[in-house]
Amino acid sequence: IEVIAYLFVQKIIAPEKVFLIRGNHELRQIQVQHTFKRECLSKFGDVLGVDVWQAVNRCFDVMPLAALIDDQIFCVHGGIPLPSHGGGLLSAINDIPVDLPNPEEQSQLAWELMWSDPISLSEAVPKMKQQLKDCDGFGPNTQRGTAHVFSS
Secondary structure, eight states, rough: OOHHHHHHHHHHTTTTTTOOOGGGGGSHHHHHHHHHHHHHHHHHHHHHHHHHHHHHHHHHTOOSSEEEEEETTEEESSSSOOTTTTOOOGGGGGGGGGGGOHHHHHHHHHHHHHOOOOTTTTTTTHHHHHHHHHTTTTTEOOOSSSSSEEOO
């Protein structure tokens, strides 16, 4: 909780210098699975802890999923989505709902941005190499069981 509070304060103090991007750890089900919700309950009690956890998540729900630096550097927590999600256009990201409490159900493009992973061709097994070749550099993300992997 201290880390996200610090980041929020930095954003308030320097809104033109600090940029926060939402990733897959800013999903409620991941926080329950890991420790963030438990930490809120432990530090603030059962009632206030849930209120704090929900308030932080309402902030996460409206955080951007991507950023573009100097019109050259594409930044996301996860990775590059399949071209079929948004046509491969950066402008499609602007069409993702801004209040996004359940990205898996609300926007496949948002889900891909949060969960897709890069894969090194040197580390890919032959079957994955073939899938990447056949699908323009994309394949199923078998390690996560969701979204996709991508390579050059």
